[in-house]
Amino acid sequence: MNASSAGTPALDIPDGQYNFLQGGKPDLQPDKDDNLTAGLVLTQTKNLTGSIDWWSIKVDNAIGTAPQQTILDQCVFGGAFCNQVQRDALGSLWVQPNGRIVTINQNLGGYKTTGVDFGASYLRTLGSYGRLSFNFTGTMLNKWELEPIKGLGKYDCAGLYGVSCGGQVQAPLPKWRHKARVTWVTPWNLDLALTWRHIDAVSVEQLSGNPLLNGAVDNTDAKLARRDYFDLAANWNIDKTFTIRGGINNLTDKDPPIVSSVIAGPAIFGNGNTFPQLYDTLGRLIFVNLTAKF
Numbered sequence: 001m002n003a004s005s006a007g008t009p010a011l012d013i014p015d016g017q018y019n020f021l022q023g024g025k026p027d028l029q030p031d032k033d034d035n036l037t038a039g040l041v042l043t044q045t046k047n048l049t050g051s052i053d054w055w056s057i058k059v060d061n062a063i064g065t066a067p068q069q070t071i072l073d074q075c076v077f078g079g080a081f082c083n084q085v086q087r088d089a090l091g092s093l094w095v096q097p098n099g100r101i102v103t104i105n106q107n108l109g110g111y112k113t114t115g116v117d118f119g120a121s122y123l124r125t126l127g128s129y130g131r132l133s134f135n136f137t138g139t140m141l142n143k144w145e146l147e148p149i150k151g152l153g154k155y156d157c158a159g160l161y162g163v164s165c166g167g168q169v170q171a172p173l174p175k176w177r178h179k180a181r182v183t184w185v186t187p188w189n190l191d192l193a194l195t196w197r198h199i200d201a202v203s204v205e206q207l208s209g210n211p212l213l214n215g216a217v218d219n220t221d222a223k224l225a226r227r228d229y230f231d232l233a234a235n236w237n238i239d240k241t242f243t244i245r246g247g248i249n250n251l252t253d254k255d256p257p258i259v260s261s262v263i264a265g266p267a268i269f270g271n272g273n274t275f276p277q278l279y280d281t282l283g284r285l286i287f288v289n290l291t292a293k294f
Contacts, residue, residue: 034058
């Protein structure tokens with residue numbers, strides 16, 4: 001790249017994306033995993049049960065690709081890994097195919113994640129009106145610590161989203177998620193269910209305070225607000241042959257949170273300025289299914 005091109009608008013990437021080379025590597029070493037779990041099951045009565053499960057997953061020498069932004073930042077600000085930043089004749093990383101960042105598989109520093117899963121169920125009879133079934137599952141994410149390159153420091157992605165934090169899981173990492181469901185089993189061969197799906201708010205990784213993630217960010221991308229989805233479902237056994245199932249997902253037609261293409265641009269991470277891996281993108285969805293057994 002010519003020195004006169006450095007820092008000029010000609011190098012700006014309009015869509016927030018650039019080329020990168022990915023693939024295997026013959027001299028990779030196996031990673032090392034340590035998984036620990038501990039749980040407790042509580043049975044208050046025959047109709048009420050609960051569970052708590054703590055888990056810890058640690059992976060050293062993890063096989064993966066270093067975040068492209070990490071490689072680029074290390075080259076620009078520290079002079080490291082510049083051989084993996086290959087610019088084309090115009091000095092760009094996106095205009096011509098040979099302008100790219102090389103991110104082939106390698107043994108990274110690793111990651112560690114810990115959290116707690118909660119579960120509960122309760123059954124209540126309603127006499128001649130059938131019974132009600134209550135079910136709850138939730139996950140508290142305490143830590144998602146990532147060391148993308150050995151010796152270059154770690155950062156905790158719990159409660160965050162972004163290209164660096166999302167590369168391993170390809171989705172934002174809320175600290176709390178849960179699903180609660182109540183089902184009315186009627187005496188008329190008809191079951192009705194209402195489900196509540198909750199996803200906590202997450203902040204963009206540049207606001208974490210960790211120097212490995214710090215950076216400027218637009219207000220639009222600063223935070224993805226919490227989302228609560230409500231689903232209705234019904235199942236009617238007409239007779240021994242026919243069954244009708246139907247329902248409405250996302251009853252209130254809640255839109256997904258929107259971010260800029262700079263954050264959601266890479267298709268492996270986001271799509272359509274949001275994250276369909278985590279949020280409902282279709283809006284209110286009505287479905288009906290008829291099953292016949294012969």
